[in-house]
Every structure is written in C-alpha cells, then in structure tokens.
Amino acid sequence: MALIKEQYSRISLARLCGWFGITRQAYYQDSYRQIEVGIEESLVLKEINAIRTLHPKLGVRKIYGKIDPFLKSHQIKMGRDALFDLLARNNLLIRRRKRKAMTTMSKHWFRKYPNLITGIVPSRPNQIWVSDITYWKINDDRHLYISLVTDAYSKKIVGYHVADNLEAVGCLQALQMAVRTLKLILGSRLPLCHHSDRGIQYCSNQYVKLLQDNEIDISMTESGDPRDNAIAERINGILKNEYLSAYQVESIKEACNLLHDVVGLYNNDRPHMSISNLYPNFVHHNQVETTRLWKNYYHRKTVVKEESD
Secondary structure (H helix, E strand, C coil): CHHHHHHHHCCCHHHHHHHCCCCHHHHHHHHHHHHHHHHHHHHHHHHHHHHHHHCCCCCHHHHHHHHHHHHHHCCCCCCHHHHHHHHHHCCCCCCCCCCCCCCCCCCCCCCCCCCCCCCCCCCCCCCEEEEEEEEEEEECCEEEEEEEEEECCCCCEEEEEEECCCCHHHHHHHHHHHHHHHHCCCCCCCCCEEEECCCHHHHCHHHHHHHHHCCCEEEECCCCCHHHHHHHHHHHHHHHHHHHHHCCCCCHHHHHHHHHHHHHHHHHHCCEHHHCCECHHHHHCCCCCCCCCCECCCCCCCCCCCECC
8 A cells, every 4th residue: 555655646746637637727726716615615604603693593595695795795606505505514504393382272252353364465564463372482391472463564573572371461462562663653554454363362352452442453363274374373483493492591581581682683684585585674664565585385286386485
C-alpha cells in the first residue's frame, strides 16, 4: 500500500487530469467553487440559525421566503430543494408531531347557529373571524387552554387568551380583545361574521350577547369535520408546533407572557403561503391583494390541479 501511494504521489496533476478528461484549469476552478459553496452554505446556515432563534420550528418553505432577500444581497444561488438538502445534511429539518385532545363540548342546551360561511372565500380583513380553543401541555400532568380569534383573510390573530380551564370566560376575553380592534376603525364598519364550532363556550349567553351587541353575525360548524373550521385549526397547530412546544413554562403568568410574545412574532414576522408569503399584520392593515401559494391535498383523488391551503 505504501508503494502504491508513493507511485501516485509522483504522478503529475496534468496526467491525473488527463486520465479523467479534464484540464488543470477546470480542476482548480472546481476546487475554488467547492470552497465558495462551503462559505455560502455557512452563511446561509448562520442566517437560518438567527431566524430559528425567534421561530424555533419554522418550516423550510417559510424560511426560504424569509431568507430570499439575504440570498439576493449576497448573490447566492440556492433553490428551495437545495435548501431542503442543506438543512437535511445538518439535521435541521423539523419533524411534525400530531396530538389531539378534546376541547369541544357540543352536547348542551344552548342555541346552535347555522354555518354561514360555506363556500365563501374572504376578500378583505374583518369579513370573517374564526375562533377555536386548543390545549397546551406545559408539563407531564398539566394542560392550559388557549382561546384564539383569527381574521380569515389576513390570518392575523386579533384576540387571544390562555387559561387553566375550559370555562367560557377564556373565549370571552379573547373575543373582547378582538372587538377592541374594531373600535379603532374609523367610519362605518362593513359586515363581519364570527365562525366557530358548536362548543358550549361559543354558544353561551355571554359570548352570543357580545357578538350581537357588536352587530357581528354568528356562524357555526355543522359537523365534526375539522375542515369546517380549517383556518382556526391551522393557526392552533402553528402556535403549538412551531413556537410554544420549544419552551418550558411553570406558571399561568409565564404562559401569558410567552403567548403574548409568540403572537407578536406570528403576526409580525412569520410569512404565510396563503397570503403571498407576507406577514398577517401587514396584510391586515394594508389594502393588499394576496394569492395562495399552497395546494390542497384533501381532494387530490378527484381534482387534478387545484390551488388551495
């Protein structure tokens, strides 16, 4: 083996290049390019780590949208597939975990309202609000419950509250926060519809009265299919899987502070493919027309090409 190594060490670079059908110039160019690629990848990874500091479990597609200006300013040519490969090689891909807990209690005596938003695609902010409750497991034996009100057009969370129980007061406080945002709108208000499941919290007298007092139409799901309130379900997953699961909290006070910070990041710094990769707060407060950049896979067997969320 030592003799073989000694013989190869005496072979000139020109002869080696000749064996493989390349020139010395091409060899050096490839070597320099490999060094350049290594530097570029290091820069990209550093930028991604900075993003993940605030958005611990942000997916690759969202990251690609956020670093696009960085890539252009540094003249780095890297497509989304190449970014996937780079993160995979560095063990930075996020694995999704699915959990399910029952938060809807629909067997009650309160009035249930019909679904008013079937087939409607919102065309402006404050046209449709969607509400839901999701659980938040903070340790082995304790859950908290987050109530959210989200604008269906901009995907902005306009109201939120966290509590240690499923009583209606948590949902009511989230709705009160959302209603206060309407009071900031000058002039006449356009029609607004509030959509939720048929849980007892949303059918309670106090919750319904607050909606009626503010002239907000009431809409509710008519089945247990999560697609009937898909936007709300999606926002729940984003907050828990991309943000809250990355932190440990020990008290309701810590949970409130963390949720406040996370909602701020979500509204102001997380791009959405359903709104042209823009930020919810920007879309909500500006006259922006958006397009959906994702596909719906629920109907893949029956629809050949369909753009949806």
